[in-house]
Amino acid sequence: FDAAVIELGxxxxxxxxxxxxxxxxxxxxxxxxxxxxxGEFGGPEKIVEAKGEIIEGLGARGIAVLNLDxxxxxxxxxxxGARKVLSFALSNSRADFHATDLGIDARGCPxxxxxxxxxxxxxxxxxxGTHNVANALAAAAAAHALGVSLAGIVAGLNDVxxxxxxxxxxxxxxxxxxxxxxxxxxxxxxxxATDILTGFPGRKVLVxxxxxxxxxxxxxxxxDVGAYAAGKVDALYAVGPLMAHAVKAFGxxxxxxxxxxxxIEALGAExxxxxxxxxxxxxxxxxxxxxxxxxxxxxxxH
Numbered sequence: 121f122d123a124a125v126i127e128l129g130x131x132x133x134x135x136x137x138x139x140x141x142x143x144x145x146x147x148x149x150x151x152x153x154x155x156x157x158x159g160e161f162g163g164p165e166k167i168v169e170a171k172g173e174i175i176e177g178l179g180a181r182g183i184a185v186l187n188l189d190x191x192x193x194x195x196x197x198x199x200x201g202a203r204k205v206l207s208f209a210l211s212n213s214r215a216d217f218h219a220t221d222l223g224i225d226a227r228g229c230p231x232x233x234x235x236x237x238x239x240x241x242x243x244x245x246x247x248x249g250t251h252n253v254a255n256a257l258a259a260a261a262a263a264h265a266l267g268v269s270l271a272g273i274v275a276g277l278n279d280v281x282x283x284x285x286x287x288x289x290x291x292x293x294x295x296x297x298x299x300x301x302x303x304x305x306x307x308x309x310x311x312x313a314t315d316i317l318t319g320f321p322g323r324k325v326l327v328x329x330x331x332x333x334x335x336x337x338x339x340x341x342x343x344d345v346g347a348y349a350a351g352k353v354d355a356l357y358a359v360g361p362l363m364a365h366a367v368k369a370f371g372x373x374x375x376x377x378x379x380x381x382x383x384i385e386a387l388g389a390e391x392x393x394x395x396x397x398x399x400x401x402x403x404x405x406x407x408x409x410x411x412x413x414x415x416x417x418x419x420x421x422h
Contacts, residue, residue: 123266131333133170140177147265148174149185149258153192154308168192175199183265185258188215206265208257210250217257217264222250227289228320234260234277238270243277248287248299249316256280285408287316292414295393301400302407305331310345313400317353322394324353327387327410329401330360339365346370359383360405380406384413 126143130136140148153168175184175196184200186193188209197205209215211222219232221242230253231244245252260273268276282288285303292298297320301313310328317324326349334341339362346366349356356374358367359382367374377383387397387410397414401407 121266128174130170133166134173136170136173137177140174143177145174145178145182147183147185147262148178149262150174150187150190150192150196151255151258152187152190152308154306168195172196172199175203178203185261185265187254187258188212189254206261208254208261210254210257215257217261219253219257222253224319228316234270234274236260236264236270236273238264241270241274243274245277246280247282248289249312250319251312251315252287287313290415292397293416294391296390296414297396298411298414299396299398300408300411301398302405302411303403305329305400305402305405307331307334307341307344310400311348313398314345314349314352317396317398320396322396323355323390323392325355325357325387325390325395325397326353327383327397327399327407328356328358328360328363328366329405329407330362332402332404338362342366343369346374357383357386360401380409384410387414 128136128139128143150171153164153171172195176199178184180203183204183206185206185208186196188207189212206217207215208217210219212218216237218235220235221233223231225231225244228248229245230250231242232253234241234243243256245256256277260277263273263276285300288300290298290300310331314326317326331341342362342365346356346369350370354373356367356370357377359377359380364376367376375386377386390397399407399410
């Protein structure tokens with residue numbers, strides 16, 4: 121059968137209520153509440169409210185796929201009312217879809233056992249990051265809701281390839297591993313990227329550009345990402361006026377640069393093949409320039 125997968129984005133309460141009335145989904149997926157566009161929404165609680173609007177766009181026989189690990193789970197279940205809910209969670213065995221036997225391959229990509237109401241099976245992802253295991257569980261739940269077999273779900277997950285600018289691992293000419301995660305950024309996704317970097321052996325350098333669209337939460341959001349990375353990675357290199365707050369929160373072994381050129385020059389001094397550099401920032405920060413400079417690749421705009 122054919123199925124359309126449609127993302128309903130929003131920056132304020134009421135937008136999803138409108139778009140879900142147009143799309144009329146049979147299944148909806150809420151991966152997490154998150155912090156994207158928190159400044160435009162007016163606070164984290166408004167994000168929970170706005171994202172929950174998608175549930176009320178389901179018909180009476182619609183199915184909501186919800187993250188049991190998210191703080192908004194109970195709120196969203198209440199909004200689902202009598203509609204069926206399928207839950208997913210990284211390791212909570214109470215969830216309908218959960219992972220066990222989590223490991224990583226030589227590339228750093230996770231492998232796990234997928235546990236579902238239809239049985240269990242091994243999965244090997246081609247994506248970096250434990251957060252992508254959670255995303256895979258959500259996708260598996262949505263496919264199951266539409267009647268896809270366990271074998272079909274596993275085959276689909278095993279075939280997924282990374283999108284440019286979203287945690288793509290590549291090698292620089294000097295042999296260093298460079299992870300391009302430059303497509304966009306918010307505090308939640310920067311924390312997830314930090315966790316990815318933490319899983320690699322050797323020296324770990326986190327390279328960040330400013331995070332946009334945080335409004336009144338801009339300074340605190342940048343402090344939070346710096347504090348989160350402290351003790352998890354070996355160094356933080358950052359560019360952009362707001363990233364000065366992250367550098368201060370990180371403390372020793374953090375460096376702030378006025379320009380990308382200065383940042384690129386400093387990164388050029390990293391020569392150890394056992395070093396992994398992860399590069400991330402909002403669209404406005406254009407951090408793909410740094411990836412192109414380090415890897416000698418032709419710059420492609422996202």
